[in-house]
Amino acid sequence: MRLPWVPAVFCVAIGAFAAGRSFLSYADAKPALEAQRDKLPAELKNATEARWDAWARQQDKAIRARLEQGDLDSMVNLLLFGTSFTHQPRILMENLTEASKAGILKARVDDLVAGLRQPAGNERLEFLSGVLRARGLDPETPEGARETGMFILSNLERVAEEARTFARRAAEADRKTVAASDPAALLDRASLFADRGVSLDTGIFPNFSIEQTLRDLKKRGLLREGQVGEVAVIGPGLDFIDKNEASGYDYYPQQTLQPFAFYDSLLRLKLARGGAVSVSVFDISSRVIDHIQHARERARKGAGYVIQLPRDIARPWPDDVVAYWKSLGDQVGMTVAPIRPPDIFQSLNGGRGLETRAVEIRPPVVLALEPQDLNIVLERANLAPAERFDLMIATNIFVYYDAFEQTLALENAGAMLKPGGLLLTNDRLPELPGGSIKLAGVTDVPLASQGVVSRQAVGWYRRR
């Protein structure tokens, strides 16, 4: 809670200092262990406190280890869509065979290996070079370069195979959703990515859905003007290069969007007052946490944080998303000149290219972010009742976990909310009978473009 007489900047410091975290205790996990008896991992059948503690610590490590596979997935996205290390055309997953026959794939692999050998200040290549070296791959030697190329290709094969599996699962989940009359069925994504590497992928669309949901909650009287002060973003992600070609870019520095977009929406809808918001940011990725820490360090010296917002005009967005894109950031920063996209985008899109915007976020907004390492499946921040959150958002994160882990995550989020506080998420999370937090409703966010309507949904879970 913000003390009225203390300047915002000191409150931020106190908040960051005071917060600690704890593993979910056996006593707190027990109701989930009982409710999900049939779905428990073998080690947790007939659990005792000691077995729970051992499992929780081991599972925390296992979850964090999935980040490495996510990094390798990003390497594959970079191979296919990156433009910072090659002049070769970008490759769509569905055109892989043609690209391979045309020699484009081989040329891209060679260019990527050359880039990894000499990253020359390219932060994405520098990062991946470290990942590969940690695995004993050294592109400096001819033999190492060959092995690196083979390693990249074997990961491409794995990712292509996984993409087919995920598409099958998604089609199955969609069939059930269409058959169901309950709007909450839109949230059922059936742990689609429970066996996938954990990626940091992020983009503008989830933020549009969150703004639409906040608007809906305000219209329904469930959120009032000026009501929101303490908020949290769980898993904001880092735009390294997205897995969707339509938003997979590497021509600008890595960036995080969600915490700023959320703050921006809260001000646009007058749910919060500028300067009176603190945004806790929880993530298991040290890259996300460090990235925000560095932005804060620069903000302390007066530097803003620039976000690049490209839009591929060959793929029309719904009008309301375009309107959102045009306004994104206007409450928390000012429009600045965007980085010019490489020429390859002009030639690829029938000369139409990318439309771009950039916004420089004001330093006090950057300083309102309080990043903290926290695994939402197994941990909760230790917060006094007055420090708990009015609102938490978590998009495209719970889909990486199975039903038992989702139940734990839901209860951990519940423990960090004020009574009546809301968690907004685009996944259905199994609730505990008598648990602290329940699905209170769903906002359906239709995305209509050129006669085709796809639907997103955001559920609001309310703390009792």
Ligand SMILES: C[S@@+](CC[C@H](N)C(=O)[O-])C[C@H]1O[C@@H](n2cnc3c(N)ncnc32)[C@H](O)[C@@H]1O
């Ligand atoms: C796919 S990204 C989604 C980013 C963003 N929320 C969006 O929708 O664009 C998933 C993010 O959640 C984080 N994450 C995954 N599992 C987590 C966990 N158990 N606890 C906290 N953060 C987690 C990842 O590190 C990453 O930043």
